[in-house]
Amino acid sequence: MYLISLALEYGAPMFLITSPLTSYTDQILSIHRSRNSGGFSLDIPLIMLVASILKVFYWFGHYYSLSLLVQAVIMIGVQIVLLKVALDNRPSPGVKNSVEHVPFSNLDEKGFVRPYEFWQWRSAKPYWMFLAYFVGALSFVQILLPPIARSDLYVNLLGYAGLAVEAILPLPQIIANHRTRSCKGFRVSVLAAWILGDVMKMSYFFCSKEVIPWAFRLCGMFQCVCDLYLGVQFWMYSRHTLRAAGGPRHNTASWPAEKDIRMT
Numbered sequence: 001m002y003l004i005s006l007a008l009e010y011g012a013p014m015f016l017i018t019s020p021l022t023s024y025t026d027q028i029l030s031i032h033r034s035r036n037s038g039g040f041s042l043d044i045p046l047i048m049l050v051a052s053i054l055k056v057f058y059w060f061g062h063y064y065s066l067s068l069l070v071q072a073v074i075m076i077g078v079q080i081v082l083l084k085v086a087l088d089n090r091p092s093p094g095v096k097n098s099v100e101h102v103p104f105s106n107l108d109e110k111g112f113v114r115p116y117e118f119w120q121w122r123s124a125k126p127y128w129m130f131l132a133y134f135v136g137a138l139s140f141v142q143i144l145l146p147p148i149a150r151s152d153l154y155v156n157l158l159g160y161a162g163l164a165v166e167a168i169l170p171l172p173q174i175i176a177n178h179r180t181r182s183c184k185g186f187r188v189s190v191l192a193a194w195i196l197g198d199v200m201k202m203s204y205f206f207c208s209k210e211v212i213p214w215a216f217r218l219c220g221m222f223q224c225v226c227d228l229y230l231g232v233q234f235w236m237y238s239r240h241t242l243r244a245a246g247g248p249r250h251n252t253a254s255w256p257a258e259k260d261i262r263m264t
Contacts, residue, residue, distance in 0.1 A: 012204035013067035015197075020075040023193035028082050030187055037086040039184045043172035045083040046119050047165055049131060052076045054162025057138050061155030065210040087124045156215075163219035170194070170226035177233045191230055198224040 031037045055072040058064075114120055121127065142149045149155075177183050202224060205217045 012200050012208065013065070015200045016067055016071045016204065017074065019071065019193065019197045019200075020078040023190055023197065024078050024082055026189040027187045028078075028085050031082075031085050031089050035089050036091060037089045038091040039176075039180075039182075039186060040086055041172040041176050041186075042083070042086055042119060044169065045079045045086065047169045047172070048075055048079045049083070050134070051162045051166035051169075052079065053131075053135060053138065054158050054165065057142060058155065058158040058162055060142060061150065062159060062213060063211070064213055064216070065208070067210070068212075068216070083127065087127065159213060159215045160219075163215045167219035167223040168226070169223060170230045174226065174230055174233065177230070177237065181237060183234050183237050188234060191227070191234060194227045195231060198227050 027040070031040065052072040052075040056069065056076070059069045059072075119127070119130075141154075173186055177186070198220070201220050205212050205220055
């Protein structure tokens, strides 16, 4: 019992701090090597950047665990790199099934149009401008409007908003996988890191002696459920892919036997 307690007090914080690197380094390298970010949802960097930035500002009003603050800062750096690599390696416009497809078009398969093509712009500049304005607005409130920045309502709003945004992290990838009936483009290493991170986070959130607001716990539980469902998707779609790949081999192997039967 003592060893478990020791692991939670020292091992879990270290794992949480390094989790942004262990979770997304493989995805970054994969996109960089293949020179193609097709299949990877750009909404993932959006969600993690917004959530991590909100958590950093949340810390100034609610001094929660320092380990979680450091994790948020590292996550911002990692997601900026991931976004840069994904934008630099977007698939080129092409023709498929006689229809020209433009990467990150504002019109999805269901006909839903995002307002102002939000986070589906063709140029990279609007992505960085949005992040700059977002940080600038929060900094303006924090520095120049201290009565608002120190109010419990504003502080709690930052915390719950940031953690709620992070909790929906798997949803864009789940939706993308469901539409394509495939998990191509999304690294299984990222999923494994997410699930392992969920286990460590839940243990840390509920067993640590440090200050862990309930917002972290509630949103962590929701995200854990989503990550597990993403794992179910990997299992379902990988089985489908293996069956589809195995079909032609099976038919090819049986072809000579059928030919011999016809010859007799």
